[in-house]
Amino acid sequence: MDEKKLEEELKKIWDETPISHSDTEKELSWQQFQEKAFASKKQKNKSWRHYAAAAAILLFVLIGSGLYFSNSSLLNNSTISIAGNTIENTSSFIKSIVLPDSSKVELSPNSKIVYADNFAVNRKVEVSGEAYFKVKKDKQHPFQVICNETTTTVLGTSFTVTGYEKKGVEVALFEGSVEMSVKDQSKKWILKPGEKFTYGNETAVVAEFNRFVDFDDEKLSNVSTYIESNYGYKVMLPEEYKNQKITVRINKKEELKTILELISEMYNLNFEVNENLKQITFQ
Template identity: 85%
Template sequence: MDEKKIEEELKKIWDETPISHSDSEKEVSWQQFQAKAFAPKKQSKPWRHYAAAAAILLFVLVGTGLYFKGPSLVNNTDISIAGNTIENTSSIIKSIVLPDSSRVELSPNSKIAYADNFAVNRKVEVSGEAYFKVKKDKKHPFQVLCNETTTTVLGTSFTVTGHNQNGVEVALYEGSVQMNVKNQDKKWILKPGEKFTYGNETAVVAGFNRFMDFDDEKLSNVSLYIESNYGYKVMLPAEYNNQKITVRINKKEDLKTILELLSEMYNLNFEINEDLKQITFQ
């Protein structure tokens, strides 16, 4: 995607910032961000801006505040697939790479199964809960089967939860999916921010909040959010703990992307200690 296209997409997302900010404030902020992100000057690490734009869709420094949008990897350890059924018996979320490069975040006490000819038959059966980031392949739609429902997608990210025999919940974070129910002709097309719930032979589509908002809060509160949702304790320099920040985070954002953005915007470096599950900014 070229720079002009990225700029257009960012402008569309801009209006989703918290409603406490007026249109005039958002327009001024956009102009400031546009001047910083798309200025015709040489940058030492230009890839960072494009990676941030692609993954988070929006970031801007407003005074001492930071906006950014985007979906979470609770554990970044990949499991090598040795068979057609994968079960997570641990107490933490596990990251799995499927044969087509799609990724699955498999929750504890959950499992998935797929066929031998997965390259041409991209069907995954879920028991429990799993979050999917699907590799696009128009010739071979990706389907997730859970109890009596089928979720069909070309490329997107969503969670599927089905812990009992009939109940299923599908929450869409990016892209578009089509929902089908066994023995029913009706189809449901979900948009980002919509959740499909099926149980007792009844289907319901409703909105849900896919973002976590911090409005003029301490940066240390973002650290606590990272710790509670990603499992890593964040250590900030003392002078940054009381910095005020306004931020919108997609609840399924990749942790490393968030850390790289904070590092760049606050001119800090960070180190990750996997043994201690600790992130240190300095």
């Protein structure tokens, strides 16, 4: 690729990058980048290292703008369809997402989220459907989830938001604290862990819900069944451990890895996860 063509391609990518500046500022920054990357037309024999450096600078800009996502999850490693800053789950599985600020989202099937370009300073997410959030703490930039007419404001916590079209909204708090507000209403609601906020037909209600699953002197195989039903992994236990008794309380939104490590410690077992078979083997 010749220099002019390379420059045109880089300019195209630059313009598509969602940097939180005006068009004038973006054009000025491009000119500054252009002067450094393609400094002198008189240098006829530029090495390809020079172009590699230009591409590396642009790559740094792309990463800084939040276009690159980490999507490694014990629950599901399938790719997610990303169009701009909209993430939609059209599959039949829960999708795990890491936002640019390192907050985590478990997006339910037939659901989507939309977030701002300058997410580092404008941590707002719009939800359609159902999503579970584990928010990265940042006291300087509160995290807000907008769903229909409600706004959930948090500093660092975990909660679910459910709202399809205009059928109302439900926010269930598992950890931390959140403040609820409704469009055109001055009243605020502060939720504590184990409380659920429901809004529909212009009426808001706060009630308690059970955020735990209790196993009281039950067979370990019952925990295996719970994992399969809620996380989609079949659990293989050594025959002699299936009737072992266990007493444990599990947060309904606990990470699967935490549950597996707990069982491993309690019974001195090792475990292996086979993502292809969706199977967990203890031995």
